[in-house]
Amino acid sequence: MQLSLFDHVKNVYSETSSPLDNETLYARVAARAGITEGELNTRSPIGKSGAPRSKLKRAIRWHQQTMKSSGWIEKTGDRGVWKLTRNGKKQLTKVSAKYSIVAFSTDLGVAIWGNCTNAFKNLNEKISLVLTSPPYPLKQSRAYGNVNVDQYIDFICSSLEPMIKQLKPGGSVTINLSNDIFEHRSPARSLYLEKLTIALSERLGLSLMDRLIWNCPNKPPGPVQWCSKHEHRFQLNYGYEPILWFSNDPLKVLSNNNRVLIPHTEKHLKLIQSGGEKRSADYSDGAHRIRPGNYSNATPGRIPKNVITIPNTCHSQRQYKARARELNLPVHGAPMPLALAKFLIEFLTPLGALVAEPFGGSLTTALAAEELGRRWIATEIFWEYLCGGAARFNNAVVNPFFSTVAKM
Template identity: 45%
Template sequence: MAKATSTLPQMDLFQRAVCEVYSEAGESPVANDALYAAVQSKLGLSDAAMAERTPIGRAGAPRSLIKRKIRWAQQSARALGLVERTGTRGEWRLRRRTGDMGQVAGAGTALLAFSTKLGLAIWARCESVFPHLREQIACCLTSPPYLLARQRAYAGPGTEQEYIEFIVRALEPVVRQLLPGGSIALNITNDAFESGMPTRSLYRERLVLALCSELGLHKADELVWHKISAAPGPYQWASRTRQQLNAAYEPIYIFTPDPKAWFADNRRVLEPHTPAQKRLIARGGEARSGVFSDGAYRVKPGSFGNPTVGRIPRNVWSVGHRDRASIAMNAFAKANGLQPHGAPMPYVIAERLVRYLTRVDDLVVDLFGGRLTTAAAAEANGRRWLVTEQIWDHLVSGATRFGKAIANGESNIQVDTNGSVML
């Protein structure tokens, strides 16, 4: 796939490098000399460039312009509430938070939190980045803020119409860059009710219609995520009035702009055959004949006997919320005074969708990065990725799952002096 350049607003070259250094250091302090050396390495600056001095001010005192830019970037990060002094002269670290809310990216802010050879994690609102992206996208796999009656820290617009417009606006620039055979995979809540009533909102149906009519998408499928670890609820309508059953699933809608070109492939997510199916194949298939459901299904001798690599998964996935990475990230957030992310998409679901909907080296994006689950799934399966997240604390916690990948450098990411990003 041809590479393309996208200019990200307000992504100063030195700001990106400085923020990346502090992100990689975690809670460890970074001395200024170490910061200079790390930024020099990241930007490929020569020793001669670092040592060069230029007369500054009325006195004409010789100063390093490069180190000056690094210090300005450091002060910018401090003004944004990202870093703080340690108490030791010349040492800084990521800011430790004591409140419930992490630092939220302002309108137009777009700073690189960290990168790997395959991807970029950007501290920004999605609308600050994706309208400027010129790379073709193979898949957008995202779980946006849910439509909730009582807003949480991560929640989006409250009314149904506002929420639908919010999702359509967010996805519009992604759809413009989506490959004809690409996919949008959207995980949203099913548990939205009409105000004061035990009847479910039709916002899901209205959202699907809006995405298809306004953005030209086609609904390819509606996966059911059966949440085997879901807490009982909705409390008001199931436990108090007893009118509803306990809810235990969420939909994952899959869209494509061109069904005929759609390159999803279930052979990338085949499951092992059951022991019973293996025995059936071994004996050459069915020995009986039969007609079922008024002729809709027919069985004849030899049916289901062809040897195959595996079975095609069904579109109902029973998966719990918890995994080791999520537990580790929550522990890291708690230990460092960061705001935890309370509504994760399970890694198993993200990993299956990435393999099902994309090919190696395809670009996968996530507008609402959260715990960076989509990014982690893309990284593990050789897909390039680009993720935005507006809450800095989530990026700091999410970076812990990329430790080795971050340490291995960013040879597939090229940044020029104008702040352009080559994917």
């Protein structure tokens, strides 16, 4: 990957603990970008006066001023010497609300640097599935920011509304959320999930299909310091996250459990091979009955339960994080495991369907759709996350105006 000049300016500052004067900045950016000393110092007539200036040095200073206006660097008091601010050490580059810029594309999808509420307004194609894990309403905000719980319902509804208008009849919306949100200074859990469920039905006309449970065996527990440890022993540590599944037309829903069948157990296979049940029995006052010959038909697999057990980490995410760090990019703090996204996409969409992700993050939904032969469109407001996510696609064609990566 070849980074843009802005990348190099930003990375030079982020890798340097001490203040930088402009001449040092020029030299280090040139070294990173493969610019020779002759190219850096080549002068051309500039402006009405035609005074000879280095266009490359002017470009570097322009990017420097962009960082200044973003609050990332500040003067030290010495002329031409700048240093990173505290915010600059952790700040992400957020796109302006009025812009939507194609970052990169593949044969199946497109990633957009932009706000989902704008990017999806003029989409001229029907969406089969919206699959997202939006920022949770956490008290302690992550690097990408959070909306507080009081504003969360409006935030989610307004974000999804443009996509719901483009949803194909029988299309689905799945939202991975946190069950670990508490009332202020209380061990009582927030009712925001219930309020959001009702709002999505009443405001956007969606029908609740299921509350899927993502069982995360290795997921770190929630705010245990307050609710579960020390002097407070009020709560159990939670081990799952809910996934709300909605459709705009339940009778035409595109889901099909045949696409996600799992292998039979050894015991069940032996039962089929032996000709099925040999006994008669009634359970739960006749609600469940067993008769001779039951389970004798060979089938390709069994239907999964709505409790989905998938680890919170995966090989694909580890690769993404390692590559992002190699490129000196911040790593997304809450990526979804690729296996979970793949399961939901395969269950809820046929081959070739369009999958949309309004909060792209590390682009896991997009990658899952790509690998499963579904078309996709993803939006993300932070430039750095799109850069790291682009590295996950071997066939990405990057828009040169995105100023991120040359062709990969």
